[in-house]
Amino acid sequence: MTPFPSLRVALLASVLTFANTLPAEISLPAIFNNDAVLLRDAPIPVWGNASPGEKIIVTLAPEFSPPTANAMPAVSASATADPKTGYWSVTLPARPASLLPLALTVTGSATPEPVRLKNILVGEVWLASGQSNMAWLVKDTTDARAIIDASANPAVRTYNLPRVIADDPLADAPGKWRVASPSTTGWMSAVAYHFARKLNADLGVPVAVICSSRGSTRIQSWIPLSVFDQNPAFAADRDQWQQDLTAWPQKKASWEKKLDDWKSRAAAARSAGKPEPKRPEQPPGPGHYNQPAGYYNAMIAPVTKVPVRGFLWYQGEANARRAAQYRETLPALITSWRETWGRGDLPFLIVQLAAYRAPGFAPDGLERAGLREAQALAVERLPATGLVVTLDVSGPESKEHPRDKRPVGERLARLAQSLAYGNDTLTVNGPTLATATFDGPIARVTYQPGTAGGLRTTDNASPSAFLLAGPDHVFHPAEARIETETTILLTSPAVSAPIAVRYAFCNDPKVNLVNAAGLPAAPFRTDDWPLTATSDNQ
Numbered sequence: 001m002t003p004f005p006s007l008r009v010a011l012l013a014s015v016l017t018f019a020n021t022l023p024a025e026i027s028l029p030a031i032f033n034n035d036a037v038l039l040r041d042a043p044i045p046v047w048g049n050a051s052p053g054e055k056i057i058v059t060l061a062p063e064f065s066p067p068t069a070n071a072m073p074a075v076s077a078s079a080t081a082d083p084k085t086g087y088w089s090v091t092l093p094a095r096p097a098s099l100l101p102l103a104l105t106v107t108g109s110a111t112p113e114p115v116r117l118k119n120i121l122v123g124e125v126w127l128a129s130g131q132s133n134m135a136w137l138v139k140d141t142t143d144a145r146a147i148i149d150a151s152a153n154p155a156v157r158t159y160n161l162p163r164v165i166a167d168d169p170l171a172d173a174p175g176k177w178r179v180a181s182p183s184t185t186g187w188m189s190a191v192a193y194h195f196a197r198k199l200n201a202d203l204g205v206p207v208a209v210i211c212s213s214r215g216s217t218r219i220q221s222w223i224p225l226s227v228f229d230q231n232p233a234f235a236a237d238r239d240q241w242q243q244d245l246t247a248w249p250q251k252k253a254s255w256e257k258k259l260d261d262w263k264s265r266a267a268a269a270r271s272a273g274k275p276e277p278k279r280p281e282q283p284p285g286p287g288h289y290n291q292p293a294g295y296y297n298a299m300i301a302p303v304t305k306v307p308v309r310g311f312l313w314y315q316g317e318a319n320a321r322r323a324a325q326y327r328e329t330l331p332a333l334i335t336s337w338r339e340t341w342g343r344g345d346l347p348f349l350i351v352q353l354a355a356y357r358a359p360g361f362a363p364d365g366l367e368r369a370g371l372r373e374a375q376a377l378a379v380e381r382l383p384a385t386g387l388v389v390t391l392d393v394s395g396p397e398s399k400e401h402p403r404d405k406r407p408v409g410e411r412l413a414r415l416a417q418s419l420a421y422g423n424d425t426l427t428v429n430g431p432t433l434a435t436a437t438f439d440g441p442i443a444r445v446t447y448q449p450g451t452a453g454g455l456r457t458t459d460n461a462s463p464s465a466f467l468l469a470g471p472d473h474v475f476h477p478a479e480a481r482i483e484t485e486t487t488i489l490l491t492s493p494a495v496s497a498p499i500a501v502r503y504a505f506c507n508d509p510k511v512n513l514v515n516a517a518g519l520p521a522a523p524f525r526t527d528d529w530p531l532t533a534t535s536d537n538q
Contacts, residue, residue, distance in 0.1 A: 025111045026050045031306060032104065034118050035177040037157050037208035039125045039307040040097040047089035047305065048106065050081040055109035056088045060095070063103040063118055071100055072122075081108075097205035098122040099155055119179075121155065123206025124199060126416075127308045128192045129222060129300065130315035132215030133351070133401055135163075138193050139186030142404040151185035155206040156196045158188045161302065163214045165287055165294035169224075169301035175210075189213065191314060191351070194409025199416060210308065212299035218290050218318045219329050222300065225293035227336045233328035234292075241284075241292055248285035255283055290318075304340050310347030310384075310420050311337060312412055316371045317353060317400065320361075323370030323531070330378045334385065345384040347419040349412050350375050352387050352522075354402050355394040355508045363398075363508035366531045372523055373505075386415040389430050391504055391511045392458075392520040398508045411519070430519035431455060434486075436501050436526045443468055443490040443498045444483070447521075452486040454516025465509040466490050468498040473529055475502060488513075500527035 028048040038044050038060075046058050061074030077090035098121055107114040128134055138144055138151075161175045178184040185193060192209035200207040214221075220228060220237055228234050258280040266276040282288055289295075311334075319326050334348050352372050357363045379385045388411040393402045402408075417423040431452040437444050445466075447455070457463055463480035468490055476494035478501070483489045490501060504511050504523035513521040 026054075026056070026106050026108045026115050028106065028115065028117075029172045029302065030174045031159060031210075031303060032117060033177055035120075035157060035179050036104075036117065036159070037121045037123050037125055037206050038095070039309060040095060040122045040205065042094050042307045044092040044095065045089060045305055045307070046077075046092065046104070046106070047087070049086045050088055050108050051110045052081055052086045053083045054081040054086070054088075054111070055079075056081060056090070057107045058090045058092065059105045059107070060092055060102055060120070061105070063101040063120070072096065072098055072102075095122045097124075099206060119154075121157075121206040121208075123155065123208065124203065125208050125210065125306070125308045126195070126310055126312055127210045127212065127300075127303065128189060128195070128312040128314075129212045130313055130351075131213065131217055131317055133317070133354075133405075134189060134191055134312070134314035135211070135213035135215055136190050136401055136405060137186060138188050138190045138405075140403070141190045142406070144186065147406075148182050148185045151180045151182060151193070151197075153180045153197065153200065155200050156180040156193070157206070157208040158192050158196070159208065159210045160189075161210070161212045161299045163295075164298045165289070165291055166298035166301075167286065167294075169297045171302065173298060173302040175302075190405035191312070191409045191412070194406045195312065195412045195416075196409075198410045198413035202413065202417060203421070209312070210303055210306065212295070212303070213314075214289065214295055214299070216289055216318055217295055217315070219315060219326065219333055220292050221290055221295040222315070223293060223329070223333045224296055224336050224340065227332055228292045231328070231332050233325055233332060236325075237292065244284040244288075245286075248283075251283040252285060255280060300337070307343065308341065308346065310349065310416065312349050312351070314351040314408075316375060317356075320353070320367045320371045323367065323374050326371055326374040327377055330374060331381055334378065334382055345382075347416065348382070348385045349415050349419065350379065350385065350387050351408055351412070352376070352389050352391075354390040355398045355511075356400060357398045357508040358400065361507045363506065365507045366505070368507040369505045369523065369525075370531050373525070376522065376524075384419055386419050386428070387522070388412055388415060389520050389522050391509060391523065392514075394508075427451065427453070427515065427517040427519065429522070430517075431513060431515050431521035433503075433522065433524040433526075438498055441491055441496055441498070443478070443501050445488045445490065445501060445503070447486050447488075449486070452515055455482050455485055455488070456514060456516070457482075457512040458514055459512050461512060463488060463513045465504040465511050465513075467502040467505070468492045468495040469500045469502075469527070470495045470497050471499060473500075473527075475500075500525070500529075502526070 059076040062071040079088045081088040102120040104117040189211045196207040418428045429451045431447040434448040466478040467475040468478045469475040478490040478492045502525040
């Protein structure tokens with residue numbers, strides 16, 4: 001994947017003191033701004049800086065006066081700024097969802113003009129993070145023009161943090177709120193937008209997504225440094241990072257020379273009306289997009305005080321060649337984020353990697369299959385987690401960035417209905433393996449109740465992507481037949497006595513099996529044999 005431009009951010013004093021663009025002596029974190037959405041039914045923390053010892057009053061009230069008959073009553077809380085640092089914080093009482101605009105006003109005893117934020121809503125707030133598939137914009141997706149033109153909805157919003165790196169956790173980052181409209185939706189994360197739009201339609205309350213994503217990043221960049229330093233799963237990465245730091249001064253000097261040469265050639269190309277040459281990529285080291293904890297520090301830490309309902313995670317492409325390690329690192333990230341927010345086992349919804357083929361990733365290779373398996377194992381291991389299968393969204397070319405993000409976002413919203421909102425009337429998963437049994441030349445796959453009702457294929461052909469293996473551990477294509485609404489029979493003329501079955505277990509499987517809800521079957525394997533595509537997958 002092509003990385004976004006990398007920017008290293010220092011801990012400037014203005015950031016540490018919650019510098020804000022608001023023209024007031026009282027300062028708030030950037031996420032407290034016009035058009036913000038606050039989490040419903042949960043205490044509302046508000047914090048910032050003021051003059052040392054200043055008396056602060058924070059009020060949340062209807063924006064317009066007189067308020068409408070169904071407007072929620074005003075609430076307020078007060079605090080005194082720290083006599084040395086000027087830091088202050090208050091907690092407003094929990095409020096129900098509100099589609100009517102509110103105003104958040106912060107008044108200080110030593111500040112002539114209060115800070116007044118407008119068009120504040122109360123509803124659902126989620127955090128979305130990951131790689132470029134999560135960052136992918138609506139304007140670059142399938143049917144973008146029609147989606148954007150029909151997107152006006154004041155109750156659907158996103159907050160985007162800047163794609164920057166920091167050596168230490170930042171207290172604030174200058175993000176931007178967007179309200180869905182034809183002029184703004186194109187610049188929203190497509191997955192986040194479709195998730196918020198669907199959830200808003202289902203729940204009837206405002207929905208906002210805080211977006212913190214950056215292309216090409218490994219999971220190591222999104223995890224707290226304390227976890228990276230202490231978790232045994234990162235031992236090899238710690239050694240490599242120390243080697244990178246040792247080599248950095250020499251590599252940095254060489255890179256800067258290449259940059260100077262590139263700038264000259266790029267300027268000449270522009271003058272001649274020609275495309276610029278490719279910019280030299282920064283070598284691993286401080287500020288590199290795979291710096292351990294770099295994006296956690298700059299794009300997660302600034303919002304860890306913000307109450308959220310849960311997390312959306314679409315990442316793993318950059319870790320696909322180290323799937324065995326991902327079995328430990330993904331649970332470590334989930335656990336660390338939950339501990340940091342301190343709100344219990346917040347729902348964590350994972351997008352399983354789509355089908356993919358490219359040089360170095362053969363269609364029948366196992367790199368992506370191993371990573372998908374690691375994602376599924378995290379869901380089995382940790383409570384309040386869920387998985388969205390996307391093997392059917394890649395299109396015929398199976399590129400890294402499937403352009404149709406609508407089913408991804410909508411399936412996440414469907415899963416959230418179950419995990420976060422207790423809706424047990426929806427089928428939220430595609431056919432998911434329960435058991436596989438073997439009787440002579442026949443294998444029978446049985447799917448879990450509630451996931452497989454109405455087994456069918458999208459093309460009315462026999463189910464595809466099943467493989468069988470015998471005692472020789474060699475897999476062969478299987479002939480599949482839907483036996484009942486929850487079972488499939490498998491045979492293969494090349495396997496007289498099968499002992500293992502795999503479904504869609506490769507980089508680029510061509511799948512057609514779904515349930516009555518149209519959700520695709522989850523990939524699986526019944527064996528635990530070493531994966532031989534790359535040694536890292538074993």
